[in-house]
Amino acid sequence: MTATATIEAVWRIEQPKLTARLARYLRDVGLAEEIAGDAFLMALERWPRDGIPSNPAAWLTEVARNRALDRLRRTTMIDGKHREIAVDLAELEREIPDIEAALDEDVDDDLLRLIFTACHPVLAAEQRAALALRLLGGLSTPEIARAFLVSETTVAQRIVRAKRALRDAGIPFETPRGDERRERLAAVLEVVYLIFNEGYVATVGPDWLRADLCGEALRLGRSLVALMPDEPETLGLVALMELHASRFAARTGKAGDPILLLDQDRSRWNWSLIRHGLDGIGRAMTLTSTPGPYLLQAMIAACHARAVTAADTDWIAISAYYQALALVAPSPIVEINRAVAVGMAFGPAQGLAIADALRDEPRLKGSHLLPTVRGDLLERLGRPAEARAEFRHAASLTGNDRERALLLSRAGDLPGSRWAAPPSEGRS
Structure with a gap:
């Protein structure tokens, strides 16, 4: 491994x-991230020349601390806040002379504060996602731009605006407690799952699956579990992502074309990830008697994971879980998925009745999910002309090239078309 590659690997681990x-x-x-970045740039300058230090984390910490002190000493506008910061840093300088001994002190608490701050509800969802990947994932602006298939300028603006919004709102760098913590945790989990879903079924672009983005979300989720091991919803989210990730090898063909859930070669599923996911669900269930939305979705994914063949899938249980999910986290997407499950468990006519009730739902306007599901149900009811029109309509709405090709193929060959996996596989 080259010095630059080593530095980047160390940075990805130590930056958060x-x-x-x-x-x-x-x-x-924002200032903390800037100073940490300065330490990284210094490492890029010195380590290739002087060699990698024996303790890279201690080196980065010491450089960053000195940079912070220098920055404040040069500050000419010393208001009350700056005085408080200067006192804190002076205490840090006096009380922690041994950098190596300090590296693990309160790191978990600090990371938890950072997660809750970066994912604060005062920020828009896309700002939270970009800031989380930057601060907690260590991704660069170009990497985040590639992840969401947007311009680097757009990502940079999201990050700058997020930092400014946190500063202007006076958001304290702390871990909330009580009811506020529960509310804020929902925002944190939403960001992690948003990142995962964007990788699992990309919104736009040539690839259906973005395993790298899913991997970042799973890493963030596992870090959150390590910091908050007794939160059932956190365990549920990680279990959900692990169960979905277990299908990666079977979800696409050699050319990258999608393979729907009921057509997948289940021998290619990652059974180690499945065991991890099922264990996580078990742990979460010991902590709560009322599963939340992520744990319920994980239980749905577990039904698929436990089925040896597609025919073994317990659709009655899945439809019951979706009914429970509709009560704790009602949304049009949940109803779409419930239509699929009910259609499989009790017949397409009952599923279509649920789907048809959503046709005037404004939140689904412009989404390809409803016409996709209606196409499935209409085809199973022996109404191919209507089904073909729904698949073509869905194809016109999706921004993903692979998904569009799949939908157009199904519109053109309905007699041989295949039953689609529930949309919740990608976005729920």
Whole structure:
């Protein structure tokens, strides 16, 4: 591995910890991230020339601390906040002379604060996702832009606006407690799952599956479980992502074309991930008697994972779980998925009745999911002309090239078309 590759690997691991530690003393996430970045740039300059230090994390921490102190000493506009920060950093300088001994002190608490701050509800969802990938995933602006298939300028603006919004709103760098913590945790989990879903079925672009983006979300989720091991919804989300990720090898053909759930070669599923996911569900169920939305979705995914063949799928249980999900987290997407499950469990006519009730739902306007499901149900009811029109309509709405080709193929060859996996596989 080259020096640059080693530095980048170290950075991906250490950057969240370093930023979190700095943010605790600076009380400014944007400034903390900037100073951590300065330390990284210095490493890029010095390590190839001087060699990799024996303890890279300690080196980065010391450089970043010194940079922070220098920055504040040069500050000419010292208001009350700056005085408080200066006092905190002076105490840090006095009380922690041994950098190596300090590396693990309160790191978990700092990271938890950083996660809750980066995913604060004051930010728009896309801002939270970009900031989380930057601060917690260590991704660069170009990497985040590639992840969401948007311009680097757009990503940079989202990150800058997110930092400014946190600063202007005076969001404290802290882990909320009680009811506020539960509310904020929902926003954190939403961001992690947003990132995963964008990788699982990409909104736009040539690839149906973005395993790299799913991997980042799974890593963030596992970090959250390590920091909050007794939160059933966090366990549920990670279990859900693991069960979905277990199908990666079977979800696309050699050319990258989609393979729907009921057509997949289940021998190619990752059974280690499935076991991890099922264990996570078991742990979560010992912590709560009322499963939340992520745990319920994980239980749905578990029904698919336990089925040895597609014919073994327990659709009655899945439809019951969707009914429960509709009660705790009602949404049009949940209803679409419930239509699929009910159609499989009790017949396409009952599923179509649920789907038809959503035809005037404004939140589904412009989404390809409803016409896709209606096409499935109409085809199973022996109404091919209507089904073909629905598939063509769905194809005109999706921004993903692979998904569009699949839908157009199904519109053109209905007698041999295949039953689609529930849309919740990608976005629920």
